[in-house]
Amino acid sequence: MTQGATKQAGSRAGRPELDRFDRAGVDKFETRRAQLADAALATLGELGYARTSLREIAQKTDFSHGVLHYYFRDKNELITYCVRRYKEHCVTRYDEIVATALDAPALTEQFADTLVATMLEDTAMHRLWYDLRAQAMFEQPLQPTVNDLDRQLEEMIWRVVARHAELADTTPAVLQATAYSVFDGLFENCLMRHLAGDAGAADRLRTESAWLLPRLMG
Numbered sequence: 265m266t267q268g269a270t271k272q273a274g275s276r277a278g279r280p281e282l283d284r285f286d287r288a289g290v291d292k293f294e295t296r297r298a299q300l301a302d303a304a305l306a307t308l309g310e311l312g313y314a315r316t317s318l319r320e321i322a323q324k325t326d327f328s329h330g331v332l333h334y335y336f337r338d339k340n341e342l343i344t345y346c347v348r349r350y351k352e353h354c355v356t357r358y359d360e361i362v363a364t365a366l367d368a369p370a371l372t373e374q375f376a377d378t379l380v381a382t383m384l385e386d387t388a389m390h391r392l393w394y395d396l397r398a399q400a401m402f403e404q405p406l407q408p409t410v411n412d413l414d415r416q417l418e419e420m421i422w423r424v425v426a427r428h429a430e431l432a433d434t435t436p437a438v439l440q441a442t443a444y445s446v447f448d449g450l451f452e453n454c455l456m457r458h459l460a461g462d463a464g465a466a467d468r469l470r471t472e473s474a475w476l477l478p479r480l481m482g
Contacts, residue, residue, distance in 0.1 A: 297335045300327060301346045308346060309388020313395045318342065344409040347396055350389050351413050354382060355420045362423050368432040368478070375424055376474040379447075380466050383455055390455055418444035429481055437482040446476065 307324045308316055318339050322329040336342040357378055365371035383390065393413075400410040422440040429436050436443065450472055457465035 293335075297345065298349065300332060300335055301342065301349055303327060304332075304342060305346055305350075305389065305392075308343060309392050312392065313343060313399045316343070340403070340405055343392070343396060344406065347389070347393050348409060348413060350386070351393065351417065354386075355416055357382065358420050358424055362427045365427065365431065368428050371424070371428050371431060372474050372477050375477060376470045379451060379473050380470045383451065383458060383469060384466060387455070387458065390451075391459065394452055394455070417448070421447050425477070425480055428477055432478070432481055435482045436480055438480050443480055446480070447473065450476065 303325045304321045307321050311320065316339060318332045318336070319329050321327075321339075321342070322332055332342070336345065358375070361371060361374045361378060365374060396406060397410050397414070400406040418440060421444045425436050425438075425440075425443045438446075451469065454465045454469035457468070
């Protein structure tokens with residue numbers, strides 16, 4: 265074997281080891297970003313998009329402004345990271361319902377209960393999402409993330425609707441975008457009422473979503 269071939273072979277042999285360390289570095293970086301995002305969520309949910317800066321978050325957490333700026337270029341990157349992280353987790357809640365419901369009434373009840381639970385447990389996160397979605401109409405850098413998350417949420421709702429139709433031996437009577445718009449509008453309205461102190465907002469969300477789902481069928 266020539267000297268050049270020996271060097272090439274050695275280089276190839278070392279690549280898996282280098283790749284392993286590279287991946288470990290990426291994983292460590294992402295883990296740290298996730299920790300910072302989780303710590304920032306309370307401040308983001310409290311203050312909203314316009315009133316939040318990396319410096320403000322640093323003042324309300326145990327992390328310095330320099331650390332936050334190292335892991336996130338600006339507040340847009342941090343906020344979109346936080347919202348994406350939560351919403352992608354949120355989608356799995358409804359997929360579990362779709363996978364386990366035994367009949368249409370059970371699916372309807374579990375879907376309504378889950379909508380209420382997430383509104384009550386994650387109020388600040390949902391408020392931040394609607395704030396971010398509104399800001400995306402004015403700030404182009406936010407639009408790709410918001411559009412992608414909106415698409416994921418629309419598909420999530422459609423899986424529930426399609427599964428209900430399958431269990432009820434019928435077909436949906438509306439388009440996918442319509443189904444999402446209806447439930448998203450109901451959820452946002454009840455969230456606003458809940459934030460305003462309406463004690464009946466959760467019951468309204470449960471009752472109206474349970475009434476609505478079967479009526480989207482043909």
